[in-house]
Amino acid sequence: MYNIALIPGDGIGPEVIREGKRIIDFASELNNVQINWVEFPFGAEHYLKKGELLPDSVLEEIKGMDAIYLGAVGDPQVKPGILEKEILLKIRFSLDQYINLRPIRLLQGIESPLRNKTFKNINFYVVRENTEDFYIGTGSSFKGKEYHSDHVIKRNLFQSNIQIDFQLDGEEEIGYQLGLLTRKGSDRIIRYAFELAEKKGLSKVSTVDKANVLSDMYGLWRRVFKDVSRDFPDISTDYYYVDAMTMLMVTNPERFQIVVTPNMFGDIITDLGAAIQGGIGIAASANINPEGISMFEPIHGSAPDIKNQGKANPIAAILAGAMMLDSLGETKIASTIENVTQEVLKEGKIKPIEFGGKASTSEIGDGIIKKLKKLLN
Ligand code: IPM
Ligand code: MG
Numbered sequence: 001m002y003n004i005a006l007i008p009g010d011g012i013g014p015e016v017i018r019e020g021k022r023i024i025d026f027a028s029e030l031n032n033v034q035i036n037w038v039e040f041p042f043g044a045e046h047y048l049k050k051g052e053l054l055p056d057s058v059l060e061e062i063k064g065m066d067a068i069y070l071g072a073v074g075d076p077q078v079k080p081g082i083l084e085k086e087i088l089l090k091i092r093f094s095l096d097q098y099i100n101l102r103p104i105r106l107l108q109g110i111e112s113p114l115r116n117k118t119f120k121n122i123n124f125y126v127v128r129e130n131t132e133d134f135y136i137g138t139g140s141s142f143k144g145k146e147y148h149s150d151h152v153i154k155r156n157l158f159q160s161n162i163q164i165d166f167q168l169d170g171e172e173e174i175g176y177q178l179g180l181l182t183r184k185g186s187d188r189i190i191r192y193a194f195e196l197a198e199k200k201g202l203s204k205v206s207t208v209d210k211a212n213v214l215s216d217m218y219g220l221w222r223r224v225f226k227d228v229s230r231d232f233p234d235i236s237t238d239y240y241y242v243d244a245m246t247m248l249m250v251t252n253p254e255r256f257q258i259v260v261t262p263n264m265f266g267d268i269i270t271d272l273g274a275a276i277q278g279g280i281g282i283a284a285s286a287n288i289n290p291e292g293i294s295m296f297e298p299i300h301g302s303a304p305d306i307k308n309q310g311k312a313n314p315i316a317a318i319l320a321g322a323m324m325l326d327s328l329g330e331t332k333i334a335s336t337i338e339n340v341t342q343e344v345l346k347e348g349k350i351k352p353i354e355f356g357g358k359a360s361t362s363e364i365g366d367g368i369i370k371k372l373k374k375l376l377n
Contacts, residue, residue: 011302013071044075128266141175281313
């Protein structure tokens with residue numbers, strides 16, 4: 001039995017999570033595995049009603065569970081950044097989920113917007129660093145003398161403690177945001193990428209940075225990548241600047257097997273990845289702490305414009321659920337869900353509205369359950 005923290009969140013979060021949960025429950029029961037869901041109300045509505053985002057006491061409680069299954073957070077009624085930072089990023093950081101694993105795989109039965117590309121051409125993993133870079137939450141914006149002491153690194157990243165000082169004249173106005181990488185933080189994610197290559201029987205790890213311009217921070221990243229790669233002599237490597245990377249993901253996606261990237265570039269290229277694999281509605285992701293508790297979520301956001309219309313594609317949430325089961329060691333249940341989802345899409349009778357079809361959110365879930373039932377007979 002597993003205890004899973006369930007955070008459906010905002011917008012289409014609850015509707016896609018409902019399908020994911022239903023399928024996880026059904027497939028688990030087939031294999032005599034029981035899931036105990038512990039649901040939490042965090043998100044816009046709860047915040048607007050109660051003024052509460054994600055209390056530390058709940059984080060502590062979640063630390064005793066087996067995983068987190070999350071829908072999406074973000075709502076136009078709340079200023080951008082509040083829910084994202086105080087719920088989603090707070091979980092990633094506080095639980096030190098330093099790996100953001102995002103498979104970019106074009107499933108059969110889904111058309112890529114890239115001409116002539118099939119499932120044979122688009123199949124790689126993005127391993128995104130998930131705790132550092134421009135995401136450390138340190139920055140400020142102010143005008144002349146308004147300046148006050150909001151400029152010390154707020155997160156005690158590997159004990160670094162840095163102070164910055166600005167002296168502005170008169171009415172000058174500035175905004176700044178700090179990016180920071182540590183050797184330790186880079187080493188552990190890059191090592192994970194190489195180990196993943198070994199585990200999956202892959203032969204190459206590619207790295208993404210912008211070491212030609214942001215050379216202090218990404219120069220460190222590159223040095224660490226080189227150092228770590230020496231421990232994996234059988235795995236080949238290549239290096240890309242992020243601008244070239246976006247081009248090659250469109251023109252030559254078959255070039256990539258494992259792509260390891262700092263946080264912000266990882267954010268950007270995984271939306272591009274989601275697009276080339278057919279659409280944001282099928283892209284799943286895992287926020288992993290190999291020694292702690294991990295969180296599984298679709299890459300897509302809360303899409304408030306299509307909330308409660310049955311238009312949302314639950315496949316990303318369903319596949320995130322499969323990643324969760326896989327990480328819990330339930331590899332058989334995970335692959336059953338993946339295979340059945342693939343079968344349903346390949347068959348093509350159930351086509352998500354996202355891809356010009358007619359199948360509603362729950363009809364897609366129904367179709368997958370129906371196929372799972374067939375496995376029983
Ligand atoms: C993602 C999202 C988040 C991120 C946002 C919602 C904070 O875009 O998971 O990719 O930037 O990491
Ligand atoms: Mg993103």
